[in-house]
Ligand SMILES: Cc1cn([C@H]2C[C@H](O)[C@@H](COP(=O)(O)OP(=O)(O)O[C@H]3O[C@H](CO)[C@@H](O)[C@H](O)[C@H]3O)O2)c(=O)[nH]c1=O
């Protein structure tokens with residue numbers, strides 16, 4: 001760890017697991033470069049301060065009620081958060097800026113900038129008052145971020161298909177999505193999509209720079225295009241999961257019995273299945289997934305997050321007994337440790353950004369079952385572009401899942417996928433190592449922040 005460089009950075013994550021993890025990771029990276037870190041966070045989904053004794057945490061009151069947090073319209077949730085947080089955030093930051101002029105040793109560190117999730121849009125209203133450089137942390141791939149601004153237009157025009165046969169075709173409007181993916185994406189409940197995306201675009205363009213946790217190796221061609229689009233400095237600092245694990249920022253309690261259970265399994269034999277912190281499914285979909293895994297006759301570790309199954313359908317006891325012969329079902333798992341484990345042979349995933357990147361960094365091939373939003377795009381990157389996974393094509397059926405597991409573990413297709421995954425993993429590793437493209441981008445970011 002380098003010693004302090006006398007500068008403090010203020011971080012402001014969006015309060016969902018998939019956004020907290022990359023922000024805490026960024027905090028660890030910047031801290032290792034000598035920056036002091038203050039994290040401002042909402043009371044909703046507050047990160048555990050005690051897991052990060054080196055950082056300062058400040059909580060603001062978002063005033064969200066239980067029911068307001070339990071919506072299936074994510075855009076609505078983020079819009080509401082933006083409305084509720086503007087005043088408490090401004091007050092909190094103003095106080096901080098004032099006290100950093102004071103003389104105590106710790107507070108003397110100069111606040112150099114604010115880095116917030118791209119989903120916070122009210123912050124641009126404060127630029128004039130606070131006069132603090134503002135950078136955006138973007139948790140998407142560059143390709144998704146650039147591409148997704150077209151969604152409101154497609155929605156307005158009523159993106160439709162005339163022929164069933166077109167469903168598998170590439171969606172020219174937003175490659176590498178296929179038309180069927182785009183239909184699913186546009187079908188999501190998102191009442192406030194257009195105004196929200198407009199505000200994200202404005203806030204991004206008026207920022208002092210954008211940070212992506214992706215890199216050129218994962219986002220071929222998009223980086224130069226994004227520089228043209230947004231006209232602000234862009235830093236693609238890459239995923240550095242091996243140096244800075246994300247699991248310490250978990251909002252849920254991890255089931256620690258997973259690792260001893262994995263220790264008893266053969267090399268590359270286990271399918272790990274998990275679907276992130278937002279996706280939900282019906283009880284019968286869960287049962288199809290569980291039977292698909294069970295019928296493959298391979299050991300499996302399945303995460304069923306509390307609240308992720310719609311309705312009250314629990315897995316019937318006699319089914320549970322059959323599942324337990326081969327599998328282990330937990331509520332939340334130490335995912336990164338699991339993906340690192342020699343016993344893991346594949347990852348049945350919803351393709352959230354963090355899960356995909358963690359899987360690539362550990363070289364674990366995937367079976368793709370995206371549920372929403374950006375997940376559809378990463379699933380196509382995995383299956384159609386990088387070719388390091390098998391896509392279930394949105395069919396949640398036990399036979400399909402069983403077949404995918406067998407192909408991945410025992411057939412030529414799986415062998416080829418594993419070879420390509422090994423190459424992709426090495427490429428990304430090289431990128432974050434000294435003189436790699438992501439490494440150099442991080443150096444530029446550190447210089448940029450230090451220059452304010
Ligand atoms: C289910 C489960 C997850 N995790 C960790 C792994 C990941 O770092 C993190 C989940 O992040 P993701 O894989 O991106 O998934 P999720 O939480 O759904 O992420 C949301 O945010 C992501 C980033 O915006 C989006 O790409 C997703 O579409 C969106 O749903 O939580 C665990 O450590 N244990 C678990 O059991």
Ligand SMILES: C[C@@H](CO)CCNc1ncnc2nc[nH]c12
Nearest residue numbers: 014074075078118119139278373
């Ligand atoms: C507000 C954005 C950053 O610009 C958070 C990223 N994650 C997400 N953003 C919007 N809708 C989502 N549905 C699931 N995850 C989502």
